[in-house]
Each structure stands twice: as structure tokens, then as C-alpha cells.
Amino acid sequence: SPKLDRKLRYQLEDPFSVISGTLPHWAVTLPKVCPFLFSLKTRKMLMKYTAFGPSFAVHWTQEHKVGSFLKRRATVQTELNAQTDPRKMQELSQELSNIEEHVVRSNYWLGTLQSTLVRLEKGEEFLRQADVAMGFLANASKLMEVQFEGETGFGVAVTQSFYVEVAQNLQDRSVNSSIPMWVEDDDSGAGQQHLLCRKGLLLKPLPPGPQRDQVVHRFRFLGRLMGQALREGFIVPLPLADEFFALLLDEPLGPGNLPKPGHGLAGELLGALNEFLEDLALNEPQGSPEERQAWRRAQAERSDFGERFLTADRPDASPQEPMSFNEYTQLVGLCFLETGLSGAELCPEGDSIAVTADNVTRFVEEAANFWFNTGVREQVNAFRAGLNDVFPFNALKAFTRTELREMFCGEDRIDWDEQALLNHIHPTGGLTEKSPSYKFLVAVLLELGQAERSRFLDFVSSCPRLPPGGIAKFHVDVFPDTSASRQAFPRSRACANQLYLPPYTSKEELQAKLVEAMHSSAGHHEQRVRDQ
Secondary structure (H helix, E strand, O other): OHHHHHHHHHHHOOHHHHHHOOOOHHHHHHHHHOHHHOOHHHHHHHHHHHOOOHHHHHHHHHHHHHHHHHHHHHHHHHHHHHOOOHHHHHHHHHHHHHHHHHHHHOOOOOOOOOEEEEEEOOOOOHHHHHHHHHHHHOOOOOEEEEEEOOOOOOOHHHHHHHHHHHHHHHOEHHHHHHOOOEOOEOOOOOOOOEOOOOOOEOEOOOOOOHHHHHHHHHHHHHHHHHHHHHHHOOOOOOOEOHHHHHHHOOOOOOHHHOOOOOOOEOOHHHHHHHHHHHHHHHHOOOOOHHHHHHHHHHHOOOOEHHHHHOOOOOOOOOOOOOEOHHHHHHHHOOEOEOOOOOOOEOOOOHHHOEOOOOOHHHHHHHHHHHHHHHOOHHHHHHHHHHHHHHOOHHHHHHOOHHHHHHHHHOOOOOOOOHHHHHHHEEEOOOOOOOOHHHHHHHHHHHHOOHHHHHHHHHHHHOOOOOOOOHHHHOOEEEEEOOOOOOOOOOEEEHHHOEEEEOOOOOHHHHHHHHHHHHHHOOOOOOOOOOOO
């Protein structure tokens, strides 16, 4: 409803009502009950102004009102530091003074939030240290700044790189093997350090026991971490599946949500069996129970089971040999286990109960109950409790599962076209849209694949994903690197989303140097000039 949306935005423009927590009752309840009445932008604004406490309400109100001036101040200061022309220095100094005066005189400016500096060491103890830090900061109304041992950089970019580092650690195969938070992938990424699931990371269902207790504790940590990131405007680039956020919102999941062939997850056979059952239900003839059971048994003998159900959504799969349902289940030894082949028992002595045409419906139902209910309930509750340690979980009920995924984890695909790059990659410091090096950069970025685009984002912003909202919410300022030669490499100041380009004379030259710089800078988020 455009009228209601405008009315709510008008209410949020009153800083005294926002900061004192005296917004009308309808303004804080209706978006949770009927979120479809309000735009995503307005619902996000409401959450920032009301969910994180008075200090962060002030912080986000200031960011909304004078944030653009603060960003411009950082850009002007950088240009001023690099200038040698006295006349240009005078102009930039005057602009910087005008910006400072505007910010200070603003009715919305009260000052910056206090920050807590957290020093961490990358390595085997990193996740434990991060866990301790999140427990300490969860209830604090302060910003977090991170500094890594052995590195001198700190600021927004390093803090974002902290969240990236945590996400990468939690996807590490060896880490997941010892504390299994996620369903294993299908080994198509053999030799890869991190889990590679095409549809995203899915919660690993676990039976009660010491191992699940460790996993539950880690999900409490993850909830605190992602809550802290959301509160401060960062993202945690963990490729979580939509089903994770459906569970978080208590949305019902069933057999139709089980992994299917092509999802890149262990347990894809479960989804194939569910599709087999759906096909039976769709085509089952009328008749007595005995006649329907005989028809089902006949379907289980059809030799095209593998071709019809085991290759679905997998265009690169090799052709299946003719095989019936009965032949396949006997060949692989399908029984009442977590994936049908391995894992926890779905019922007492499940490893000795063979799956047949007569009990396959019961098997799929029990598998779905374990995967999306009994086996993950404690993990979801722990994650929700972790969020509650930072802000009230109810604030998230104004969003859908897809919206939450983008808010917490960022955009999946990195899509941009020429016009989007021209709008959000800004030439400055003497560069213009007609400058050759700027044109070369835009042409190179258009040709990058998804993996290289991710590396570029990490190079200039310390995060390999676009923020929620995609390229429209992203910006980079491009400066000429006047002190560098053509043999030098591009460099970045990720804390300010700034890229410095040496005076290259061709697109190919820029492309070669940029790609090498992106690959060589992995894990480093400070402004550095490589030794030539």
C-alpha cells in the first residue's frame, strides 16, 4: 500500500519518536503482521530504527540524514592527501570545510558511536577467539572494530574482512568434519578446501549426543555473529540455503524440500524418491487398495526409474543404465538411514530395514521429519537465541526468507551491465568518464566471470558479495595512481571502496595487472604498494 508506506516513512522521519521509542503501536506491529503492505526499504528502515536500541537508532538516523556527506568527506580527504596542485588543494580544503560545517550544524548529528577494538589471530584459534568476542559484544551498544595480529590495518574494511574470514572458516571441509554444521556436498568439488553446494548450505541433521551439543554451541555463536553484522550494516557471505531461513521463521518444510539430484548435496536420493512418490500419486488409477498396491509394485519394476528420477536437473550427468526402483534400492542397499545410504538411523534398527515399494512413503516422511524437524530443531533454536542476544528476533518477522538471506548473506549473483558500472564506479581525483584507464576498467569488469567479479569485490571492499540491493547499493571511487609507473599493479583502499590505477595504455595491460593484483591480495585488506 503506497499510502501506508508513505505514512510509516513519515513517522520514521521524526527522530524524537524513533529514539525515545514512542512510535505509534501500528507502526511497529503492522509491518510484522502484514509485511506485504510496506516496501522492503521501509521495513529495513523500521528495523534499523527500532530493533537495535537507542544508541543504534541514533547511529542509523544520522547515517540516513548525513551519511552521504560523510562518504564524500572521506573521498575529498583522500583526494586532498594526493594533491600537489596548490589551487586544487585550496578548492578541496574549502569543500572539506563546508562538509564538516554541514555535518556539525545538522540537527541530526550527535556524534559517533563508541567502538570496541577486538584483536584476533588468524589460524586454528580464530573461531574460538571470534566466539569469545561475540559473547562479549552481544549486549554492548557499541560498534566493533577488528584488527588482526601481525597486520596494521583496521577500520570498516578490516571488520568486513573479519566476517568474510569467519564465513570461510565455517565452510572449511575439515572444520565441518569435526563440528558438522552443514550437509556435506556431493564431492564434485574434490580437492577444494571449502564446501561447494549449488543450492546453498543446508543444516546437517543430527541425533542427540555430544557432537550435536558442540554444533548447537556453534550455532549460538553464528547467531550472535550474524546479528552483530546486521546491526552494524555488514554482511556475512555464507551461502546459506533458503531452507535455513524458512526454518528460522518456523515455516513448514516437507519432503518437497529434500535435496534433489543436481543440488550438489549428500542425500540427493531422498529428493529423487520423493519425486518418484509424487509421480505415483499423480498417475495412480482408481480401484481397491489391493489393486492400487499391485499397480505401485508394477511401477517399481519399470526399468526407467534411473533415467526418470536420478538424472533430474543434472544436464551434465552421464546417461543412466536401465534400472528399476527395486533393482536400484537393492543394488545400493537403501535402508532407513539419514540419506538412505548412511548417517543416523531414522528409527530403531533403521540400518536393517530395507526400503521397498511398500514402505518408501514412510521412509521419505521420516527422512523429511529428521532433516527439517527433530534433527535440526536444537540448531535453529540456538541460532535464534544467538540473534536474540543482540536484538529481539521478532524484528525479523517483517521479512521473507529470501529477503533475510540477502540481508544477512548478501547477493548470490554478481550482475552488472555497462550502465550500472558507469553509475556506481566513479572516476575522481582527476579521472573522468573519458579517461582511457577508466574506460579500460569498465570494459574489463564487463568481461569478468562470476568468480573473478567476486575477487574484484573482495579486492576493493573486503567482501566477495554485493550488498543487499545488488550493484545499486555498491560504489567504488577510482583514482589515478600518479606515483606509479605502467609496470605497477592496481591497489585499493578497501576501507573507503577506493581503487588506484596506474597509467596503463591498453585494456589488455590493465586486465593482466588487475587480475594478478586481485589474486595476489587475497586476505590482505590494507593499502599496499607491491615491490616492483
